[in-house]
Each structure stands twice: as structure tokens, then as C-alpha cells.
Amino acid sequence: MKMIIKGGRVLDPASNTDAIKDILVSNGVIIKVEDSIDGAADSVIDAKGCFVMPGLIDLHVHFREPGFEHKETIRTGARAAARGGFTTVCVMPNTKPVTDCVEVVKYVVDKAKEVTDINVLPIAAITAGQDGEFLTDFENLKAAGAVAVSEDGKSVMNARVARQAMRLAAEVGIPVFAHCEDKNLVARGVMNAGNKAKELGFYGIMNAVEDVIVARDILLAKNTGAQLHLCHCSTEDSVRMVEEAKKAGLPVTAEVCPHHFTLTEDDIPGDDANFKMNPPLRAKADVDALVKGLGSGIMDVISTDHAPHHKTEKELSFTQAPFGITGLETSVCLTITELVNKGVLTPLQMAERMSYTPAKILGSDKGTLLPGKIADITIIDPEEKYVINSDEFVSLGKNTPFNGREVQGKVRYTIAAGKVVYSCVGGNECIIDKDVPKL
Ligand code: DOR
Ligand code: ZN
Numbered sequence: 001m002k003m004i005i006k007g008g009r010v011l012d013p014a015s016n017t018d019a020i021k022d023i024l025v026s027n028g029v030i031i032k033v034e035d036s037i038d039g040a041a042d043s044v045i046d047a048k049g050c051f052v053m054p055g056l057i058d059l060h061v062h063f064r065e066p067g068f069e070h071k072e073t074i075r076t077g078a079r080a081a082a083r084g085g086f087t088t089v090c091v092m093p094n095t096k097p098v099t100d101c102v103e104v105v106k107y108v109v110d111k112a113k114e115v116t117d118i119n120v121l122p123i124a125a126i127t128a129g130q131d132g133e134f135l136t137d138f139e140n141l142k143a144a145g146a147v148a149v150s151e152d153g154k155s156v157m158n159a160r161v162a163r164q165a166m167r168l169a170a171e172v173g174i175p176v177f178a179h180c181e182d183k184n185l186v187a188r189g190v191m192n193a194g195n196k197a198k199e200l201g202f203y204g205i206m207n208a209v210e211d212v213i214v215a216r217d218i219l220l221a222k223n224t225g226a227q228l229h230l231c232h233c234s235t236e237d238s239v240r241m242v243e244e245a246k247k248a249g250l251p252v253t254a255e256v257c258p259h260h261f262t263l264t265e266d267d268i269p270g271d272d273a274n275f276k277m278n279p280p281l282r283a284k285a286d287v288d289a290l291v292k293g294l295g296s297g298i299m300d301v302i303s304t305d306h307a308p309h310h311k312t313e314k315e316l317s318f319t320q321a322p323f324g325i326t327g328l329e330t331s332v333c334l335t336i337t338e339l340v341n342k343g344v345l346t347p348l349q350m351a352e353r354m355s356y357t358p359a360k361i362l363g364s365d366k367g368t369l370l371p372g373k374i375a376d377i378t379i380i381d382p383e384e385k386y387v388i389n390s391d392e393f394v395s396l397g398k399n400t401p402f403n404g405r406e407v408q409g410k411v412r413y414t415i416a417a418g419k420v421v422y423s424c425v426g427g428n429e430c431i432i433d434k435d436v437p438k439l
């Protein structure tokens, strides 16, 4: 099976390529990337005017299986990923049961193989049941397929346990993905401690809730040699501390979510839980620091923290509804609209933040279009303008603060191991599920 992708703007950070080129894919592998490739092929994709990037990688999503399938399943989440341009996603362990043992890791791996052609990689919990006390078996979890360990949804609050975890992670060679939130400081907060919370009469979440754990975890990474990845950074001090950690040569990386670089607390229209997530939307100074950090590369990665919840849960008040918003189907357009179009990121840097560097953090050889690599490729039309409509999401979660927002940048093709898993041509959207023969 041969496929030629013709005339696109090929963006490959690994070879520092930003040029109009053709790509030949055969049997799921990239064969060559050259100025012009002709000859027989089973399919030819016209990529004129489009970005052609290594398949996007999201280090941080929540698919709710096992346990909360009414919010999202591995299948529906993977479809949302394909529609959003992602060929690889890492799923957090706060499921029911928690992904804290080999059996659950294997369940996720096997289920993903059964239902999707994209790569769904499990992240294992740091402690049994995410109870914060007893470390899980990192070595065997890694052997079963876990690509990182994380307590996401909360922090390991006991610094002794957190240190033990980082020591073990360093020994085993698995990255720690840290959700930074001091449970005791957060108290009953539901949105940023600022003007909006005052105006609406809600308890606030101070920046310090995040900052004290970011500081602690960076120090513990220094103490143990662990590879630390800071999830969903939202504050200006987080950015400053990541910069200092990098200057000190520590193996620390950090991610920023599209909602945190796009919205401030001032965008919360009132008691609408589609604007409730953890960490919360912050003040303008924080957003400015995050954007600047993404531009300079201090902040390494864009991840979504895709956190689908059921409609009935998100219809509740800010005080009652669960934290979290969906993100897989809006990440590309928000990144283009807010960062590329505003000159914060070049298209090549977008490929770096959304594919090349995430792959590096996982120690994976994905994230590039070099010949010989598996053909995970995302093709994006950066010009198309449209209005986000959550009814069109294929995720079961429609909980987004971006419904009705005008954006630019549309995924045209998502290709996983040489197979088109999503296409949108001439307004016709098509998700090609596993085992459904291609027409
Ligand atoms: O907003 C969030 N939602 N933040 C988290 O840390 C957890 C996540 C979820 O699981 O819904
Ligand atoms: Zn989190």
C-alpha cells in the first residue's frame, strides 16, 4: 500500500525542515521526503496549503474507561483524538479501578488495540488506589506498557512518599507526570482566587496552591534525579520556577493547556461549570507568562488535559460540578488561532510543542517525519475559519468553554501508521474506525 502526500508544508523539528515537499508512505512507514515524488501509488493526498506535521501527541488526557464509561470510553476518546489530529495520547490513571496494577494497564493496552488504530498509552498511578500512601510497582507497570507514572487529579501530598516515588522512578527510568495542587491550601476553592471569584461569591484557588508543589517537586527531582514533567502549569511563578530548574540543568519539562493560554478568569461568564477546571483559569499576568514561556520554549509542550464529564454533571453549579473540560477537538485550532497567528509560535515550533518534544519526554522515536519512521502524520489547513460547535464533537464530553468561538485551523487528515483514521475534505468529515474496511 503506497500513499503520496503531495505539496504540503512539511514541518519536521527533528531535521529542522520547513519546506514544501512530498512524502511517500509505504506499508505504514515513511519511505522518503523529497521536493517532488511521482510514480504509482494507491492513494494521493493533496496537501497544498496545509501543514504536514508528525502525528500530534497528547501527553495528558482522561478517557474514563474502566469505570466511568458514561463520560468517555477508550473508543470514543480515541475517535475524538483522531478528529483532533492526534495519533498518540497518554491516558491518566484516575479511572475505576485506578490504573495502579499490571491488570488495569494491560486492560487499557488491550482495549486500545481492539478499538483504535491510534496509540493509546497508559500512565500508571504513583500510589495504590491513588491514596497517597503505598507506591505501586513501577518496574512491572512499565514492563506492562505504562509510559509514565502520575497521581493526576491530585498530588502525592506526603513529601516523603513523593520523594520515594521519584527515587523509584529514577531507578526504573520512568517519567513522573506531576499534578501540582496542595490539597490543604485549596480548601473549598472552585475558581481562581481573584476578581471573578469575588464578583460571583465563590471560594478561590490561590496560585500558591500550585506553586508550592511545583517548587517541592522540582526540589525532589533535584534530590532524586527523577525525570519530572509538570502537568497543566497555570501560574507565572510556575513558569519562573521551570526556567530556573532548566538553568540548573535539571531534567524538568512542563506543559500548558490551550484553555490556560487562551482564557483568563475574566472570560468566565457567570455560574457556568464549562469554565470549571483544575487548575483554574488564572489572571492575565499568568496567561501572559504562559504564552511567553511557550514562545521561548521554557514551557515545552501543549497538552489538553482532555477531561470529559457528563452533561448532567456540568449543568450543576460551579460549586457542585466536577473539574475538567474536553480538549482534544479544539487544541489544534486554539494553538493556531492564539499562538501561531499571533506570532508566538512558528508552525515548526507548533510541531515541536505538540509532537516532537512530547515524543522526547516519552523516550519515543515518534514525533518526526524522518524516513524509516512509522507514518504517523497530521495534515492541517491553517487557513480555514469556523465556529466551534460542541454538538459536532465525537467525544462523549461536550463540556467546553469554547462553544461558539470563532477559530482558524482545521485538521484535514490524521494518519496513524499509514492509515487515514480521520479526514475532512470538502466539508465531509469521516472517521475511519478500526476494522471498518476503507472505501
Ligand atoms: O480539571 C481537571 N479534571 N483536573 C484534573 O486534575 C482532573 C481532571 C479530571 O479527571 O476530570
Ligand atoms: Zn491534573
Ligand code: ZN
Binding pocket: 060, 061, 062, 092, 152, 153, 305, 307
Ligand atoms: Zn488531568
